[in-house]
Amino acid sequence: MDNSSPNTAPEPAQAAASSFDAGKLLRKLLHYWWLFVLSFAACFGIAFFYLNVTPPVFLIRASVLVGDDDGSSAAKKASGGFDISSIMGGVSANVQDEIIVMGSESLVQQMVEELGLNVNYSEKHGFMKHEQHYRNSPIVVEAPKELYDTLSTAMVFKIKCDKMGRADIKVKKSFFNTLVHLKGVQLPVSVKTPYGIFSVQKSNFYVPGKAYNITASVKGYVSKAEDYMADVDVQLYAKKSDGISLGITDSNVQRGRDILNTLMRLYNEKGLKDKDTQAIATGKFIDDRINLIYKDLIGSESEIEAYKKAHNMVDPEIQGKAVIGKQTASENAIVALQTQYRIMSMIRDFIANPANKYNLIPFEADSTAASGSVAAYNRLVTERMRLAESAKDDNAVMHNIDKQLAVTRANVLRGVKSSMQALNIRLAQAESQEAAASDKISQVPTTERETRALYRQQGIQNELYTYLLQKREENALKLASTTPKAKIVDKAYASSKPVKPKVPMVLFLALCMAVFIPVTIIYLLHMLNTKFSSQDDLEEISAVPVIGHVHHNRHKEALVVRQGKTSAIVELFRYLRNNVQFMLTGPEAKVVLVTSSTSGEGKSFVSSNLAASFALLEGKKVVLVGMDIRSPKLADMLHLKPLPGITSYLAKSDMRLDEIVQHMPGNESLDVIVAGAVPPNPSELLLGDRTGKLIAELRERYDYVIIDSAPVAQVSDTFSVAGMADATVYVTRANYTKRSMVKLMNRLVATKRLANVGAIVNDTKPSQDNSYGYGYGKNDDDK
Known part of the structure; x- marks a missing residue:
């Protein structure tokens, strides 16, 4: 028995502030053990099925x-x-x-x-x-x-x-x-x-x-x-x-x-393939230039031969070596400048040819004005070649590069023209210097000067021809080369173990889901459930102390508390009786009001068995009063005469108390006053003076007065007698009473319309509470 006063039970806010009750949570989860079993079976079944049908995937x-x-x-x-x-x-x-x-x-x-x-x-x-x-x-x-x-x-x-x-x-x-x-x-x-x-x-x-x-x-x-x-x-x-x-x-x-x-x-x-395509295009261009230069070179050699025959000359260079040594440097400069001028001309011709619109310029310009633009042009062409490998014709980046190429091509032409103008100026200067030197060697024959001019022209053609032959050989080597663009470091190889499915991860996810699914379902059921199922659930939402609970009645009779009978439900009523005694403070506190929110919560069942439990106390006289006059049930429940009852006493001023009191068979200490006939004016009848007189007389005659009153959420009859009671037992029913009705109880207590209230939970399942798990001997018929 709980020795603490039920009135000192913690409020919900205080309970929320208390430490987390892991045992309570575990008991609630264990109540749904079958859901966990099904979840584990389903999740691991799906996991093993997935592992069985999913082929291993390798990297x-x-x-x-x-x-x-x-x-x-x-x-x-x-x-x-x-x-x-x-x-x-x-x-x-x-x-x-x-x-x-x-x-x-x-x-x-x-x-x-x-x-x-x-x-x-x-x-x-x-x-x-x-x-x-x-x-x-x-x-x-x-x-x-x-x-x-x-x-x-x-x-x-x-x-x-x-x-x-x-x-x-x-x-x-x-x-x-x-x-x-x-x-x-x-x-x-x-x-x-x-x-x-x-x-x-x-x-x-x-x-x-x-x-x-x-x-x-x-x-x-x-x-x-x-x-x-x-x-x-x-x-x-x-x-x-x-x-x-x-x-x-x-x-x-x-x-x-x-x-x-x-x-x-x-x-x-x-x-x-791309490299060969570019090499073939380059080779064709070089061959064309070689044929052109070769013709010029043959023409220069023919002119020299004809001139020597006409002037009977063997080696003009040796003959004039003594007199023309000073002008050698000037001639070399003229040759170099004319060579550069020819290269500029070749670049100009290459750019001007529409067939070379997107080809690289195959020569480098040895000129500050043109070399930069030529390099920039080649970079853009190279970038376009790379992009053309993967991009389509309508690619925006390709169009942008084409626009840049057009601008850069114009810059190259301007640079080449500027370089050619500069070379002309420098060539004119070199020729002027050569002319001045020639004037100083008046002894040199005219034939020697003319021969020099012929040899100079031949040297220019020969140098260009040699240069192009060298480039043709380099291009041929590139074309013959079969070196791949990418060197294979590792051929394709597979991982030794599959990367999917990962068995530990699949089993771990199955374990997590097997726990998560039932916990989620339980949580959703709890959130969606408008009712509660145990004393613990009621304590979480109740503002009044919970003084006990009563198991589901498996007996055929409504009155389960009898002399000499011991069972789990009887012991629970004894536990409830003890807690009610703690609520009755003082020798004059003896009236207990039993009420509920709505009908069907077992208020009459609880009040009759609570009265029977008090009647088992030695030397105590107890009376059970049926004041639920709108829906009387005590007479049928206890197999008593339905008339006369409370309504007859309250309506007739000359009726005595002894006329309505009935003795409970088998329990000499328990008397019962049934409700009687249903009156047309129940509220006015309970508000009369006879109600107070009745309660006062019952106080004098009995040690305990148990009043079975009407539900407070449906009618106001209970409040007519609530002020005459010393304690109130508020009956709720597991899996029946809605949480909103508990809020109603809390409001009634907060507004002091009901005083000294203790709540109980009726019709709980024995499996949800292990407080009475031990046996009760031969008389334990509740097992």
Whole structure:
């Protein structure tokens, strides 16, 4: 028995401030143990099913090293500073640009087409068992390349082939859209669809006499390439490096290896093809210039030969060496200036030719005015070449570069013209100096001067011819070179363990969900439940002390408390009686009012058994008064005469108390006053003077007066006698009384319309409370 006064029970705010009751929470969760069992079974069942039907996925990786073409620097030095290696691919590789090229749609589409990845095959074995086929499917779906190039939708071919070789073919565009359905056809067969004609036929892996259930997923090259562009991971291997790392996850290791290896091979083939294309264009330009210079050189040599014959000369240089030594320096300067002037002319002619609109300028200008613009022009052309590998014609960046090229091309022409003007000025100065020197050597014959002019012209032609021959050999070496653009560091290799599914992670998620789902359901049920189910639940929301609870009555009789009877429910009423005694302070405190919020909460059951429990006290006289005069139940419950009752006493001033008192059979200490007939004016009847007189007389005669009153939420009758009671027992019922009714009880206590109140919970389940879990011997009929 609780020795503390029920009036000192903590308020809800105080209870909320108390420490967290883990045991209480655990008991509430254990009450739904079956929900946890179902959740664990379902979650781990789904997890094991997922692990069983999901094929392992492996990570396949590869790496390449992208660098500059060899020999570009050496070629520049050997050429005396004139470098055309940029037109042959000898520029520094921009790794970020190469990453774009390697993952470009055109390259991936070419890979998909070569490996036939736009058609995927799977074979069903039993329930939810599928085998992925890669280049070993017993039945294949084929179509012309042109159809796959234009196919814009995905289709699924479901092919069921029996042991006799007869096939049922169903072509679906979506789950609900069937395009073609063929039954009992022999393979090979042509399948006509709205998108084209496909051929379904047996492959070399077909085994006669075996049944097959094949599903072929068909997509166009472009659509499948877009899928793989998202799947293939191309990124920088490490910061400040020229390495590229490629990766893909696939359930078929061989397919993943083929994808990466094919991508790297196609990338190198594309680089070699681009390099050869540029080298061929450069070679043609150089050959044209060589033929032109060769003709000029032959003409200069012929003129020298003819002049020598006409003037009977053997070696004019030796003959005039003594007299022309001083003018040698001037002549050398004139030769160098005229050579530069011819190079400027060649650059001007190259730029002016529309066929070279997007080709690199194959000569370097040895001029401050032109060299910068030529270099800028070559950089833009190189950038456009790289972008053209992956971009389309309508690319905005490509249009922007074309505009820049047009502006830069004009700047180059202006720079070349400016350089040619400057060279003309310098050439005029050098010729003026030579003329002055010639005047000083008047002894030199005219023939010697004319011969010098002829040799000078021949030297210019010979130097240009030698330079072009050297560049043609360098270009031939580049064309013959088969060095790939990317050096393969690691061919495609697969991880030793699958990356998906991760068994520990799947099981951990299953464990989390197995706990989370029932806890969430319990929480939602608690939040959505408008009722409470136990004494603990009531204590959380009640502002008044909870003085006990009563189990569900399994007996046929409503009066379970009898002399000599011991059971769990009887002990609970004794516990309740003791707590009510603590509420009755002083010798004159003996009237207990029993009420509830609404009908059906067991108020009459509690009041009658509480009165019977008080009657078991030795030497105590107890009376049970039925003041629920609107809906009287005590007479039927206790098998007593329904008349006369309280209403007769209150209505007739001459009726005595003894006339309405009935003795309870089997309990000499318990008397009962039933409600009697239902009056037309119950409220006015209870407010009369006879009510107070009745209570006063009962106080004198009995040790305890238990009043079974009306529900407070339905009628106001209870408040007519509430002020005459010394204590109030407020009855609630588990899984019946709404939480809003508890708020009503709290308001009534807060407004002091009910005083000295203690709440109880009726009809609780024994499994929710272990307070009376021990046995009661032979008389324990509540087990």
